[in-house]
Amino acid sequence: MEGFSLILAIVVVTALAFDFTNGFHDTANAMATTISTGALKPKVAVVMSATLNLVGAFLSVEVANTISKGLVDETGIRPEVIFAALVGAILWNLVTWLVGLPSSSSHALMGGLIGATIASAGTGAVHGDALVTKVMIPAVAAPIVAGVAALLATRLSYTLGKKADGKAATKGYRAGQIASAGLVSLAHGTNDAQKTMGIITLALVAGGAVAPDSDPPTWVILSAGLAIALGTYLGGWRIIRTMGSGLTDLQPQQGFAAQTSAATVILASSHLGFSLSTTHAVSGSVMGAGLGRKGGVVRWSTATRMLVAWVLTLPAAAVVGALAESVTDLGDWGTAVVAVFLIASSAAIWKLSRREVVDHSNVNDTEEPDGVVTTAIAAVTPPPAGVVTEDLTATIPAPATIPAQATAPTAEPVSPPAAAV
Numbered sequence: 001m002e003g004f005s006l007i008l009a010i011v012v013v014t015a016l017a018f019d020f021t022n023g024f025h026d027t028a029n030a031m032a033t034t035i036s037t038g039a040l041k042p043k044v045a046v047v048m049s050a051t052l053n054l055v056g057a058f059l060s061v062e063v064a065n066t067i068s069k070g071l072v073d074e075t076g077i078r079p080e081v082i083f084a085a086l087v088g089a090i091l092w093n094l095v096t097w098l099v100g101l102p103s104s105s106s107h108a109l110m111g112g113l114i115g116a117t118i119a120s121a122g123t124g125a126v127h128g129d130a131l132v133t134k135v136m137i138p139a140v141a142a143p144i145v146a147g148v149a150a151l152l153a154t155r156l157s158y159t160l161g162k163k164a165d166g167k168a169a170t171k172g173y174r175a176g177q178i179a180s181a182g183l184v185s186l187a188h189g190t191n192d193a194q195k196t197m198g199i200i201t202l203a204l205v206a207g208g209a210v211a212p213d214s215d216p217p218t219w220v221i222l223s224a225g226l227a228i229a230l231g232t233y234l235g236g237w238r239i240i241r242t243m244g245s246g247l248t249d250l251q252p253q254q255g256f257a258a259q260t261s262a263a264t265v266i267l268a269s270s271h272l273g274f275s276l277s278t279t280h281a282v283s284g285s286v287m288g289a290g291l292g293r294k295g296g297v298v299r300w301s302t303a304t305r306m307l308v309a310w311v312l313t314l315p316a317a318a319v320v321g322a323l324a325e326s327v328t329d330l331g332d333w334g335t336a337v338v339a340v341f342l343i344a345s346s347a348a349i350w351k352l353s354r355r356e357v358v359d360h361s362n363v364n365d366t367e368e369p370d371g372v373v374t375t376a377i378a379a380v381t382p383p384p385a386g387v388v389t390e391d392l393t394a395t396i397p398a399p400a401t402i403p404a405q406a407t408a409p410t411a412e413p414v415s416p417p418a419a420a421v
Helices: 002-036 042-056 063-069 079-098 105-121 128-160 166-206 218-234 235-244 252-272 277-294 300-327 330-352 370-380
Strands: none
Touching: 002 042, 002 079, 002 105, 002 166, 002 218, 002 235, 002 252, 002 277, 002 330, 042 166, 042 218, 079 105, 079 166, 079 235, 079 252, 079 277, 079 300, 079 330, 105 166, 105 277, 105 300, 105 330, 128 252, 128 277, 166 277, 252 277, 252 330, 277 300
16 A cells, blocks of 8 residues: 555656646747737746746636546556656657747647556547547647637737827737736636646546545645646746747737637637647647738748647657556556656756757747748738838849049149148
């Protein structure tokens, strides 16, 4: 029983570690556009986001119940299976953070859980209907719905603001962007913190600590909220850079439209119990806002890399989770080996990240050059009315300089002063 209690404690600590990585991995979802447009300073933005993530964790438990009750058969799950699932999710989060790709922490967690469950109890232990209706369909629909909404909202914002004073309108949109970013942070806490609540509750059920079909205990809600808030405060600056300036160049109107659209989609999904990827929703809204501004373009090279990461997240985390479960199934020493591997791999990834540090001081430095498609579109698309680009004057040839001898009349020679003769 002591050994069992130990593995249950290890699972809870590992789940909170995943929640921490979820926080800094997904800070970009709430604050990337706000930082890139200058609406908030980086440090102020992450403090605000962390606080609202904590508050959002207490608003609902519907998504937590989807994870703990709906995705897999909780009656045949051992704590070691959940530990293996968390290993797959954490490692995928860290790898994508290292390369600055905003992949889905939610899908990493569910992929790890599905892979570990199949390795332990077979495919029959996974509820395929819940996987399709509450995970796969929202994964495809979220970026499309949020993207279209942001595109339309951006065009509406520019249309309504044509006759408005430029500085006053920009100031107003920045204020609105701060409010909408706060709403996204609240929604992120409501949706993503619940996933850790659900996985801890599933572990407690598997360990016999709580009854099946139980809602998350209060201490689970509080600890999950604190863990994701702490991770958010530290800031995933690499992904903030990609989302804020590597994907497209945003103005305050676009940032406001993107954040508002994403928050609406995330909150609606949380209410319905869909385990939605906030990363997918926000990325889709950012791309939609980029295309909604006349002359605005999306860096499709970055978007393609993001799409590849999205497609790989579930299967990659599932493979790692299944392998980790195979090792933990060998006994306590197998669990110890997996734990050491997780710690060593995490340390190695962190060390690699120190080669090129990205933090609040350089997060707005664009590292992604425009691709061929982006450059071509920008070359033939006129800028918005009233906007003069820096390169415009460079395209206008300077007037030819006429030699002075051809225009100036011939001057009479001046006699030197007498004193000089």
